[in-house]
Amino acid sequence: MRTTRLALAALAVTLAAGCSSGGDAAPEPEAAAPTGPVTLTYWTWAPNMDKIAQVWNAANPGITVTVSKQAGGDDAAAKFLTAAKAGNAPDLVQAEYQHLPSFVAADAVADLAADTAAVKGEYAEGLWGLVTLGTEGVYAIPQDSGPMMLYYRKDLFEKYKIDVPKTWDEYAEAARTVHEADPKVYLGSFSSKDPGWFAGLAQQAGAQWWSISGDSWKVGIDDAATTRVAEFWGGLVAEGVIDDQPYFTPEWNKALNDGTQLSWPSAVWGPGVLESNAPDGKGKWGVAPLPQWTAGENHSGFWGGSSTAVSSGSKNRAAALKFATWLNTDPAALDLLVKEAFVYPAAGKGQTALGDPPAYFAESQPDFWQQAATIGTTARGFTFGPNVGVTYNAYKDGFDKALKDKAPFATAVKSMQDATVADMQKSGFTMAG
Amino acid sequence: MFLAPAIVLFLLFFALPIGYTGYLSLRRTKVSGLGLGKGSRQEVWAGADNLTAAVADGELWAGWSRVVGYGALVLVVMLGLALLFALLLDSAHVRLARFARIAIFLPYAVPGVVASLLWGFLYLPSLTPIGGIDFLGATAVTFSMANVAVWGGTGFNMLVLYTNLRAIPRSYYEAARIDGASELAIALRVKIPLLVPAIVLTTVFSLIATVQVFTEPTTLRPFSNTISSTWSPLMKVYRDAFVTGDLYSAAATSLVIAAVSLVVSFGFLRVVRGRAFGEVR
Numbered sequence: 001m002r003t004t005r006l007a008l009a010a011l012a013v014t015l016a017a018g019c020s021s022g023g024d025a026a027p028e029p030e031a032a033a034p035t036g037p038v039t040l041t042y043w044t045w046a047p048n049m050d051k052i053a054q055v056w057n058a059a060n061p062g063i064t065v066t067v068s069k070q071a072g073g074d075d076a077a078a079k080f081l082t083a084a085k086a087g088n089a090p091d092l093v094q095a096e097y098q099h100l101p102s103f104v105a106a107d108a109v110a111d112l113a114a115d116t117a118a119v120k121g122e123y124a125e126g127l128w129g130l131v132t133l134g135t136e137g138v139y140a141i142p143q144d145s146g147p148m149m150l151y152y153r154k155d156l157f158e159k160y161k162i163d164v165p166k167t168w169d170e171y172a173e174a175a176r177t178v179h180e181a182d183p184k185v186y187l188g189s190f191s192s193k194d195p196g197w198f199a200g201l202a203q204q205a206g207a208q209w210w211s212i213s214g215d216s217w218k219v220g221i222d223d224a225a226t227t228r229v230a231e232f233w234g235g236l237v238a239e240g241v242i243d244d245q246p247y248f249t250p251e252w253n254k255a256l257n258d259g260t261q262l263s264w265p266s267a268v269w270g271p272g273v274l275e276s277n278a279p280d281g282k283g284k285w286g287v288a289p290l291p292q293w294t295a296g297e298n299h300s301g302f303w304g305g306s307s308t309a310v311s312s313g314s315k316n317r318a319a320a321l322k323f324a325t326w327l328n329t330d331p332a333a334l335d336l337l338v339k340e341a342f343v344y345p346a347a348g349k350g351q352t353a354l355g356d357p358p359a360y361f362a363e364s365q366p367d368f369w370q371q372a373a374t375i376g377t378t379a380r381g382f383t384f385g386p387n388v389g390v391t392y393n394a395y396k397d398g399f400d401k402a403l404k405d406k407a408p409f410a411t412a413v414k415s416m417q418d419a420t421v422a423d424m425q426k427s428g429f430t431m432a433g
Numbered sequence: 434m435f436l437a438p439a440i441v442l443f444l445l446f447f448a449l450p451i452g453y454t455g456y457l458s459l460r461r462t463k464v465s466g467l468g469l470g471k472g473s474r475q476e477v478w479a480g481a482d483n484l485t486a487a488v489a490d491g492e493l494w495a496g497w498s499r500v501v502g503y504g505a506l507v508l509v510v511m512l513g514l515a516l517l518f519a520l521l522l523d524s525a526h527v528r529l530a531r532f533a534r535i536a537i538f539l540p541y542a543v544p545g546v547v548a549s550l551l552w553g554f555l556y557l558p559s560l561t562p563i564g565g566i567d568f569l570g571a572t573a574v575t576f577s578m579a580n581v582a583v584w585g586g587t588g589f590n591m592l593v594l595y596t597n598l599r600a601i602p603r604s605y606y607e608a609a610r611i612d613g614a615s616e617l618a619i620a621l622r623v624k625i626p627l628l629v630p631a632i633v634l635t636t637v638f639s640l641i642a643t644v645q646v647f648t649e650p651t652t653l654r655p656f657s658n659t660i661s662s663t664w665s666p667l668m669k670v671y672r673d674a675f676v677t678g679d680l681y682s683a684a685a686t687s688l689v690i691a692a693v694s695l696v697v698s699f700g701f702l703r704v705v706r707g708r709a710f711g712e713v714r
Contacts (some may be wrong), residue, residue, distance in 0.1 A: 078675040085680075102678065105468045135469055192658055215466050249656055251557045386468050390677045393662055403658045404571050423677065428464040 038316040039064045040323060041090040043080060045072035046143075048340040055336060056323060063319045070094070074392065077102065084108035084311060091314040092324060095140050096306045097130040098196065098384045098392075101210075104139050105386035109309040110317055111137040122329050122347040126381055131307050134212050134383055140307035141324045142346035143337070146267035147372070147379035148200045148300050151274065153262045154286040154364055160185075160262070164288045168232055171291045172241075178262060179241040186243040186255070188263045190233045192399035193246035195392035196303050201265065202226040203301030203381055205293055210385035216430040217385060222417040227410050228293070234402070234409030244403050253277040265290055267303035268344040268372045271358035283363035287371050289378070300379040305346065344372065351376070387423050394419035451691075457684035458483050483685035493686060496666045497693070499575070503665075504643035506579040507586070512635060514583065515590035516628075520620050522591075523598040534595070538588035545585060549652035552581045557656060569657035578649045586642070590635045597631035598624060633705050637698050644694040647671070666690050 042053065042065050050067040057064050068090065070076045077099040083089045084106060095103055103109045116138045120128060123142055131140045152164060160178050165171035175187040191197060202209065205225035211218045220226075236242035243261065245251050255261040256278035264270065274285060290300050308324040310317055327333050334350035337343050342358075345351060357368035365371065385391070398412035398419075424431060461479035468474060487493060518537055522530050540548065555561050556568035556577055568577045601624065609619045625632075647667040654660045662676065663669040667690065674683035 074676065078678070081678055082675065101469070104470075105464070105474060106678070107471060107474060111470075133469060135467075137470065193655060212467060217467060244658065246655060246658070249557070250554060251559050251656070254559050386464075387677070393672060393676050397661045397663070400658045400661060423679075427462055427468070429468050430466050 037062050037064065038319050039066060040092060040314075040316060040320050041065075042067050042092040042094075042323075043070045043076070043090045044068075044092075044094040045070045045076060046094065046337075046341040046343055051340055052327070052333065052336045056326060056333075060323075063316075063323060065092075065323055074099075074389065077389070080311075081106055081108060084313060087313060089311040089313045091311060091316060091320045093309050093311055094143070094306050095309040096304060097302070097381070098199070098388045100131065100139055100307065100309065101133055101384050101386045102388055103309060104133060104137070107312055109139050110312045110314065111139060112141070112310060112321055113138040115318075115321055116141070116325075119325055119329055122349065124348065124377075126379075127346050129383070130305075130381060140309035141321075141328045142305075142307045143328050144269075144305050144343035145346045145376070145379075146200070146269055146302050146304035146344070147376040148204065148265060148267050148290055148303050149270075149372070149375045150288045150290050151264045151266050151270050151285055152288065153259060153281065153284055155284050156259055156262050164286075165291045167295050168291045168293055172232070172236055175236055175241040176239070185260050185262065186241070187261075188265065189243035189245050189247065189252060189255075189261060190237050190399075191247040191252075192244070192403055193248075193396055195395035197247070197265070198229070198395060198399075200267065200301035200303035201229050201290075203379075204290055204299050205229050205301075206299070206380075208382045209391070210383050212383065213432055216432040217424060218432040219385065219417060219421050219424065221391065221420060222410075222413045227413050230409035230413045237403070237409075238406065248273075248277075257281060267305075268376065269304065269342070271360050271368070272342050275358070275360045282360050285361065286365045287361070287368060287375075289375050298378045300375055302379050302381045307346075344376075385420065385424070386429065387420060387427070390423040391416055391420045454684045454687055457681055458688055459681075461681045462679075479681065483681050484688065487682065487685040487689045490669075490686075492663045493666055493669055493689070496663055496669055500643065500646055500665050503575050503579055503582075503646065504640070506576065507582045507643055508636065508639055510579065511583045511586050512590060512632070512639060514587045515594055515635065516625075516632065518587070518591045519594035519598055520624060522595055523624070524616055524620070526616075534592075538592055540585050541588040541592075543585060545581075545648035546652050548585045549581050549649045552577070552584070553653050553656050556653075569653070569659060571659045574653075574657060574659045578646075578653060581649045581653075582642075582646070586639065590639065593635050594628060594631050597628055601627050629705075633702070637701060640698055640701060641694055644690065644697060666693075 040063060042049070044067060050069070053065040053067045070079065076094070077096065080089060080093050080095075081102065084103075085108075089108060093103075093109070095109065100109070113136060119141060120138075127142050127145055131142055132138055150164070157164065160181050162174040162177055163170070165174050171187070178185055178187045199209070202225060205228060207220070207223055207225040207229075209219065209221045209226070211220065233242065237244050243255070245255070247264075252261070256264070256274070257280050259281070266273070270287075274281060289298065292299065308328055310320040310324060314320050327337070328345070329347050329349075331349060334345050334347060337345050337350065338354055344354075351369075351373055354369040354373075356362070357366050361368045394416040395412070398415040399409065401407070401415075402409050402412040421431070459479055459481070460476050461483065463475050463477045465473050465475075518533075521527055522534055527533070543551075555563075558567065561568065567573060605623055605627075606619055609623050614622065645667055646665045650660050650664045651668060651671070654662070654664070662672045666686065670683045670686050670690065673679045673686060
């Protein structure tokens with residue numbers, strides 16, 4: 001009797017297991033014309049996206065988009081990859097450019113190349129490259145971009161009698177001047193927790209962390225440009241004239257707010273951060289192009305920026321693409337994106353939707369968007385690889401360790417390169433010698 | 434046959450996940466070419482590769498050594514305080530016993546993440562009311578984290594010990610008093626020996642919690658340069674699974690952690706068994 005029960009139990013378990021694996025295989029990810037009304041889920045962390053979806057839903061009764069608000073950043077990417085693996089990914093997902101290759105490599109997002117020829121013209125070539133990864137495929141529709149610029153306290157720059165630095169050498173000089181005048185005050189901070197920030201500065205310097213040649217990947221994270229950027233900041237930190245606390249911590253917020261940090265090399269989405277983290281600075285901050293490596297040059301990089309991808313498991317791929325296209329290229333939608341979600345749209349015509357400066361800058365930098373647009377055209381990016389998660393994690397651990405041990409920053413860059421290459425080799429990617 | 438529901442539950446929620454973890458630990462992804470495009474990524478057998486790599490990983494063992502230091506601090510201080518408070522509350526002369534009991538227990542009701550954040554804010558140099566110490570510096574950070582765990586865990590352990598104390602017949606104490614024992618002597622000679630099983634129990638719980646330390650370092654990590662993504666073994670599992678996307682290595686490392694915590698807790702029980710439960714081997 002007892003054994004029968006056991007056998008039954010075992011059978012039940014097998015059945016349960018069988019059912020769940022059967023469920024995984026069920027969704028046929030082939031694009032089919034939607035029949036009848038469909039419902040799409042959309043994972044995003046942009047503010048007020050639910051309001052924008054409501055506008056779409058009102059106009060398109062056949063395709064209802066439900067927004068599921070996510071936490072942003074690397075966690076969101078990990079969550080999406082896990083969901084995709086488990087077979088319950090959302091139809092649409094906000095994908096940061098640096099994570100898109102991991103999504104593609106995990107086969108979690110659909111190739112939209114067949115239906116996006118018309119959209120391509122809306123975007124600058126460099127941006128479009130971020131969603132094609134330099135291949136024939138198109139894996140997402142660009143939504144926003146994050147060209148980098150220098151945010152600085154106009155009033156305090158005057159107080160400490162420093163000019164807006166045009167080159168990184170001038171930046172270093174200014175850092176020394178400020179810190180000498182008041183040891184509690186720093187021109188800025190080096191953040192060992194923000195690999196995206198560092199990647200943007202490396203892009204400005206002309207780095208190419210990943211590249212595809214033929215059928216193989218080339219990893220050049222420890223190239224001359226990146227090493228130069230790392231050593232520059234490492235020198236300033238070692239001198240003690242630049243702070244080394246991570247961005248977005250309460251400590252850093254306080255420093256920005258009370259004027260003990262005077263500048264922040266950041267991206268075009270900076271106003272939102274400043275407004276919430278440094279409310280006392282309203283009307284005191286200005287923007288300028290990033291300092292240059294060589295006087296007279298004019299380059300910037302990208303920090304952040306994201307796209308809208310359609311998951312490969314979506315049963316309503318055509319409908320999802322229709323919404324993604326509307327959201328990121330329709331003038332009315334772009335207007336909403338700017339006003340409600342506070343994004344800097346990637347589509348060329350979206351940038352004309354930018355009128356009034358962010359309230360935070362209304363007094364101190366009324367031409368904020370014009371500045372941003374000018375700087376935006378100078379930004380250059382690079383191809384992101386299929387294991388950015390590994391690289392970014394190695395950044396945090398590597399630079400944390402370098403700061404703790406007071407080691408040269410070039411060692412941290414080397415550790416990023418080694419970790420990235422080792423991971424790709426382990427997975428079996430074809431690597432160029 | 435009355436065991437059937439239990440067996441089903443055991444298989445479904447215990448054996449199956451562990452079996453699946455074991456299965457995953459034997460797999461890995463194999464990428465061909467650029468790894469983009471369809472079908473370029475496959476799951477293949479890895480044999481024991483993941484397990485040997487997990488065992489051979491220096492970072493994992495460095496993590497263990499950090500956790501041993503942290504755990505020794507937490508165990509000694511937390512259980513020491515818990516025992517002290519329990520004995521004080523149980524002694525005849527204490528005032529405000531109810532209030533003190535609740536006050537000491539209350540931090541246990543605060544979720545670990547919240548506790549770590551609360552303390553994290555107190556540790557940050559520009560926000561802390563206590564100046565002069567870099568709480569998140571390389572040397573102090575272990576103490577700072579242990580402090581959070583002690584703050585949160587003492588109350589619970591105290592309560593376990595205290596309830597056990599209350600269960601001891603009062604007549605023992607009277608007997609001791611008639612023999613001329615002081616309160617201190619009663620505590621040391623009567624109460625503590627009778628408490629040993631409860632102390633063993635709280636130690637095992639705390640040991641397992643220590644092996645699994647994750648919340649405090651993970652929550653404090655964004656505030657500090659001194660906590661790496663693999664500070665504790667469990668953090669390494671999290672990193673492998675969700676940051677670098679290697680579920681298979683994570684599964685292998687989980688198995689290693691499970692083995693270690695099994696060895697540690699059973700090893701401890703074995704060592705103290707004779708004394709704690711009066712069993713004769």
